Structures are given as C-alpha cells and as structure tokens.
Amino acid sequence: VGSEAINTDIITLTRFVTEEQAKHKEATGDFTILCHSLQFAFKSIAYYIRRATLINLTGLAGSANTTGDDQKKLDVIGNDLFISAMKGSGRVRLLVSEEEEEVITFDQYPHARYAVACDPIDGSSNLDAGVSVGTIFAIYKLAEGAKGTKEDLLKPGTEMVASGFTMYGASAQLVITMKGGAVNGFTLDTSFGEFILTHPNMRIPKKRAIYSVNEGNSLYWEEPVKEWVNSLKYPTEGGKPYSARYIGSMVADAYRTLLYGGIFAYPADKKSPKGKLRILYECAPMAMVFENAGGLAVDSNMRRMLEVVPEHIHDRSGIFMGSEQEVQKVIDFHKRHQ
Numbered sequence: 629v630g631s632e633a634i635n636t637d638i639i640t641l642t643r644f645v646t647e648e649q650a651k652h653k654e655a656t657g658d659f660t661i662l663c664h665s666l667q668f669a670f671k672s673i674a675y676y677i678r679r680a681t682l683i684n685l686t687g688l689a690g691s692a693n694t695t696g697d698d699q700k701k702l703d704v705i706g707n708d709l710f711i712s713a714m715k716g717s718g719r720v721r722l723l724v725s726e727e728e729e730e731v732i733t734f735d736q737y738p739h740a741r742y743a744v745a746c747d748p749i750d751g752s753s754n755l756d757a758g759v760s761v762g763t764i765f766a767i768y769k770l771a772e773g774a775k776g777t778k779e780d781l782l783k784p785g786t787e788m789v790a791s792g793f794t795m796y797g798a799s800a801q802l803v804i805t806m807k808g809g810a811v812n813g814f815t816l817d818t819s820f821g822e823f824i825l826t827h828p829n830m831r832i833p834k835k836r837a838i839y840s841v842n843e844g845n846s847l848y849w850e851e852p853v854k855e856w857v858n859s860l861k862y863p864t865e866g867g868k869p870y871s872a873r874y875i876g877s878m879v880a881d882a883y884r885t886l887l888y889g890g891i892f893a894y895p896a897d898k899k900s901p902k903g904k905l906r907i908l909y910e911c912a913p914m915a916m917v918f919e920n921a922g923g924l925a926v927d928s929n930m931r932r933m934l935e936v937v938p939e940h941i942h943d944r945s946g947i948f949m950g951s952e953q954e955v956q957k958v959i960d961f962h963k964r965h966q
C-alpha cells in the first residue's frame with residue numbers, strides 16, 4: 629500500500645463536533661461535552677454486547693419495564709451505562725429511558741440545559757441470537773426558565789436539537805443529525821476507540837422496492853395497510869413485486885432503509901390501536917433522521933411524525949418511514965379510505 633492510500637486526515641466524531649461548535653459563535657461547548665458522554669455510552673454498550681455470551685450476559689433479567697417488555701440482562705446494563713454517562717456529562721437535567729418508569733432528574737446539576745430521551749438497547753429480543761441491536765437517542769434543549777419536569781419533554785419532535793441512533797452490527801455504526809442539518813454516519817474503529825466519519829451527508833434514495841414490516845400482524849391491520857402491502861406483493865401490469873426485509877430491530881431495519889431506500893413500518897392495528905413503538909425514544913428521533921436525509925416519516929393517521937405530541941413519556945404511535953415515494957404510496961392508500 630502506498631502511503632498516499634492512507635488517510636491521515638481522519639474526521640473523528642470528536643473533531644466533527646468540535647468543528648460544528650466552531651461554526652456557532654454562541655455555542656458554549658455544553659453540547660460538545662454531552663456528545664463525549666454519548667460516545668462513551670455507545671462504546672461501553674457495544675463492548676458488553678460483544679462480550680455477552682462470554683460473561684453470562686445473555687437471557688432475561690427477570691423483570692418487566694413500564695411498557696410491558698420483559699427486560700433482558702443487557703437492557704438493564706445498557707440502561708445503567710447510559711444513565712451514568714448522561715449524569716457524568718453534567719449537562720443533562722432530565723432523562724427519559726424505555727427502561728425507567730419515571731423521568732430521571734439530575735438535581736445535582738440544576739443548571740444543566742439538556743433533556744435526553746433514550747432507548748438504551750433497541751431490538752433486545754434479538755440479543756441472544758447475536759443479531760444487530762442499537763441505541764436510539766433524542767436531545768432537547770430546555771427553554772429558558774424551564775422547571776425541569778417531564779412536561780419539558782412532552783413536546784413534538786420538531787423541538788429536538790439533535791437525534792440519532794447506533795447499530796451494533798458487524799461494526800458499530802452511529803448516525804447523528806442536528807436540527808435542520810445533514811445526517812452523518814460514523815463507524816467505530818475499535819483499535820482507535822473512535823467513531824470515524826465514514827458516511828458524510830447521508831441521503832436516502834427517493835424510492836426502492838423493499839418493505840420492512842412484521843407481517844405476522846397482518847390479521848390485525850386496518851384496510852389501507854392491508855391494501856398497501858398487497859399492492860407491493862401483487863403489482864398490476866406485470867410489475868415486479870417488492871422484496872421483504874424484516875430484522876425486528878428497528879435500528880437495523882432503519883439503517884438498511886437509510887442506505888438502500890425502501891420503507892419501514894410498524895402500523896397501529898386492531899390489537900395495538902396506538903401502535904407499538906414509543907414516540908419519545910423510538911419514533912421521533914428516527915423521524916428526524918429520515919426527514920433530514922430527504923425521506924419522510926408519518927404516523928398511522930398520516931400526520932407528520934415530528935409533529936406528534938406525546939401526552940405521557942412512554943406513549944406509542946404507529947410509524948411509516950423511509951424513501952419519499954414509498955411513504956407517499958402509504959399516504960395515498962389512506963387517502964382513498966377517507
């Protein structure tokens with residue numbers, strides 16, 4: 629390998645965030661510090677997932693969380709790692725986690741200006757099979773004079789200042805976006821211990837014939853959803869049917885959809901009229917990533933996902949997200965039923 633083939637000007641996440649901060653004169657550096665703590669949470673969660681089968685971290689913890697899921701041992705550990713990292717940043721006032729019934733307030737930092745919502749391990753039912761899982765996060769900036777109560781988080785996704793997710797797969801990937809900004813993808817180089825910018829300015833293809841949905845729920849689906857999926861499988865005029873891809877970890881299905889295009893859906897249905905996925909730490913942060921990458925995200929009422937306001941911190945919603953033209957098809961099938 630000639631030396632010219634080696635990149636000696638690597639953009640790490642730390643460098644990226646530092647350069648972003650420099651663009652904003654008013655920036656205090658708090659967000660940069662918060663990002664350092666997020667990085668550490670991702671690295672440590674990735675580490676324990678990789679070692680799980682070696683150090684007896686597979687299987688159930690023996691408890692259930694507020695949303696009714698059986699917690700895996702790694703759900704509990706991932707949650708503890710994430711909470712400690714956020715607390716350690718000294719920049720977070722409030723934290724909502726899938727694994728915590730109530731909002732956590734860090735009263736030792738009454739002047740911290742950020743609120744964070746997280747799904748420490750998304751796709752945890754896949755953990756013991758070694759299938760990709762990840763962490764989803766949403767970051768809100770508290771308004772001047774905010775009380776620091778959960779009401780500060782019961783806001784539409786349009787209020788987020790940043791969001792993203794990781795996927796712990798063949799390598800650990802981090803996708804992050806800021807309000808009104810581009811979507812950037814990083815890959816963890818385990819020997820450096822750094823996330824390296826490998827996917828700058830990610831743009832989702834406008835269309836792609838791939839759908840990703842748990843079709844085992846089709847008995848419970850509403851008519852427009854049934855008709856839409858049927859139209860993909862049985863195209864008219866000799867068209868080619870769509871491919872189905874469903875991992876069952878939203879982070880992995882979302883990461884593929886971002887790169888290849890297509891659509892991921894978890895609709896509300898007759899069994900789960902409010903949907904399954906949770907607004908604050910699953911639907912909203914993903915919706916911001918997809919919109920900022922040039923895609924769309926809507927709920928089961930065909931409302932823009934980012935404008936949906938949760939009433940409670942663990943509220944759920946149906947979701948359809950992906951390539952613009954694929955989501956538009958879903959919207960069109962729903963319009964015909966109005």
Ligand code: AHG
Pocket residue numbers: 697726747749750751752753842876877878879894904
């Ligand atoms: P979590 O593991 O954080 O509880 O989330 C599980 C979610 C999401 O990852 C995935 O898309 C979906 O549940 C899968 O649900 P089904 O098993 O019902 O398809």
Ligand code: MN
Pocket residue numbers: 697726752
């Ligand atoms: Mn869960």
Ligand code: MN
Pocket residue numbers: 747749750751878910
């Ligand atoms: Mn999840």
Ligand code: MN
Pocket residue numbers: 726747748749750751752
């Ligand atoms: Mn989870």
